[in-house]
Amino acid sequence: MDIFDWITEVVAPEQRNSEDLLYEHMDSQSDRCLPIIYLPFDPTDGRHWRDRGAALDFALATQAEGKRVLDLGPGDGWPSLIIAPFAGEVVGVEGAHRRVDVCRENAARLGITNATFDYVKPGDPLPYPDQSFDAVVAASSIEQTPDPQAMLVELYRVLKPSGRLRMYYESLARYRGGQEREMWLGAVDSETTRLFLLDRHIDDEFAVQVTLTYTLPEAALAAALGGDAQGVSLEAITVDRLTRLESQRVDAGICTTQHASASTLIRWMTEIGFSSVQATHSGIWIAGCLFGALRAETRPATLEAIDSYLRPIVQVGVDLLAPVDLNPMLTAVK
Numbered sequence: 094m095d096i097f098d099w100i101t102e103v104v105a106p107e108q109r110n111s112e113d114l115l116y117e118h119m120d121s122q123s124d125r126c127l128p129i130i131y132l133p134f135d136p137t138d139g140r141h142w143r144d145r146g147a148a149l150d151f152a153l154a155t156q157a158e159g160k161r162v163l164d165l166g167p168g169d170g171w172p173s174l175i176i177a178p179f180a181g182e183v184v185g186v187e188g189a190h191r192r193v194d195v196c197r198e199n200a201a202r203l204g205i206t207n208a209t210f211d212y213v214k215p216g217d218p219l220p221y222p223d224q225s226f227d228a229v230v231a232a233s234s235i236e237q238t239p240d241p242q243a244m245l246v247e248l249y250r251v252l253k254p255s256g257r258l259r260m261y262y263e264s265l266a267r268y269r270g271g272q273e274r275e276m277w278l279g280a281v282d283s284e285t286t287r288l289f290l291l292d293r294h295i296d297d298e299f300a301v302q303v304t305l306t307y308t309l310p311e312a313a314l315a316a317a318l319g320g321d322a323q324g325v326s327l328e329a330i331t332v333d334r335l336t337r338l339e340s341q342r343v344d345a346g347i348c349t350t351q352h353a354s355a356s357t358l359i360r361w362m363t364e365i366g367f368s369s370v371q372a373t374h375s376g377i378w379i380a381g382c383l384f385g386a387l388r389a390e391t392r393p394a395t396l397e398a399i400d401s402y403l404r405p406i407v408q409v410g411v412d413l414l415a416p417v418d419l420n421p422m423l424t425a426v427k
Contacts, residue, residue: 097292099332100303106345110215111237112189114304114348118281121195122168130174130199134396139384142399146380147172147232147261149403152179153376154259154411154424155228163219163226163251165244166234170196173208176230183208184226188215188238215239219247226251229258236263236352242361249365252427258367259411261375264420265295265352276327278311285343286314290330299351305335306344314338355420367425374415375422376407 100106116122125131128141135141151172152158159181167173167185173196177183187193187210196210213219216239229248238244248258275291290303307314315321317338319329353361355372362370380403384392393399415421 094332096330096332096335097290097301097303099335100290100305100345101347104305104339104342104345106303106305106347109346109348110188110239111302111348111350112187112192112215114302114346116168116187116189116237117191119191122192123171127169127171130170130203136392136394136396136399137389139381142384142403143377143381144175145396145399146376146378146403146407148175148179148376149380149400149407150376150411150422151176151230151232151259153404153408154373154422155230155257157228157230157257160227161225163221163229163248165229165231165248166192166237167196167210167232168192168234170199170208170210172230172232173210174200174203174205177205177208180228181207184221185210186213186219187211188213216243219251221251223250224253224256227253227256229256230260231258232261233263235260235358236350241351241353245358245361246365249362249367249427254427256427258362258423258425258427260358260423260425261377262358262420262423263352264354265293265298265300266354266420268293269295274327276325276330278315278325280311281306284308284310286311288314288318288330293352298353298357299349302348302350304344304346305342307338307341308343309338309341355417355423358423359417362423362425367427370423370425372415372417372419372421372423374410374413376403376410379403379407379410 128134128144158179161182162180164173164185173183173185193210193212200208235241273293277289279287288305292301315325318325359370393402
């Protein structure tokens with residue numbers, strides 16, 4: 094029997110949303126690797142250039158400079174805290190209490206005073222009046238909501254006329270060809286470990302994620318699952334091994350998330366009433382390409398110089414149409 098079928102039929106995990114399954118349990122969604130938020134900006138690191146390209150992308154694509162911006166699902170404060178210097182005010186909304194606490198802590202540590210963070214129970218309407226934001230940004234968050242289409246209706250509602258939504262999202266098409274399923278282990282504490290299993294249904298645009306928690310240290314659980322010092326492979330996780338571990342399992346949760354493709358998102362937003370929805374190139378990609386194309390000695394060497402260099406190029410990129418089948422970033426105008 095397939096392990097996901099066995100888990101569903103025999104273990105019968107509790108249905109949860111992604112916040113309860115994952116994000117309430119994370120100290121950091123980014124493993125504390127975000128430039129500016131956690132790390133000093135390094136102009137010699139291409140990853141930091143891409144992050145700066147993202148900041149400029151969200152700010153320029155939404156025309157948000159000096160305006161009031163809503164950030165759906167900032168996680169560790171991204172992109173709220175990197176676009177705050179461009180915006181007049183940023184409001185981040187999260188469905189996990191722990192994420193709100195982390196965002197507030199990061200804002201306080203960085204001395205950012207024009208970014209605030211609110212908790213909203215997943216699936217509830219946003220607690221803001223109609224037409225209360227000039228712009229909305231959403232970075233890999235719309236697919237984590239219980240009903241992405243309903244959330245887009247809410248984002249449309251709170252946008253002012255001519256307001257812009259800029260969206261980065263996780264289409265599942267990138268995982269086609271061997272990455273449809275994944276697993277990993279995560280220590281809860283020294284004596285308890287969670288097994289994460291992810292099953293992506295690419296053509297149907299949804300993913301199923303399961304967590305099984307055991308009263309075993311991480312190394313012991315890895316060994317019981319057929320792993321070694323190099324880790325555990327998904328192929329090694331069998332129904333027989335999971336059955337033998339049942340007496341040490343203390344929790345099981347399951348979550349299904351809808352991962353709409355660009356074509357689906359464009360259709361939804363058009364039906365909702367957005368006056369235009371465009372698939373465009375991203376500042377993230379542009380900044381990464383430029384970093385690789387420039388010789389080290391010719392690259393700008395400060396954050397200010399990088400911003401000055403990237404800004405006009407990113408502005409062109411976020412207005413440049415990209416093929417929809419690449420599932421690029423989207424800009425929607427109310």
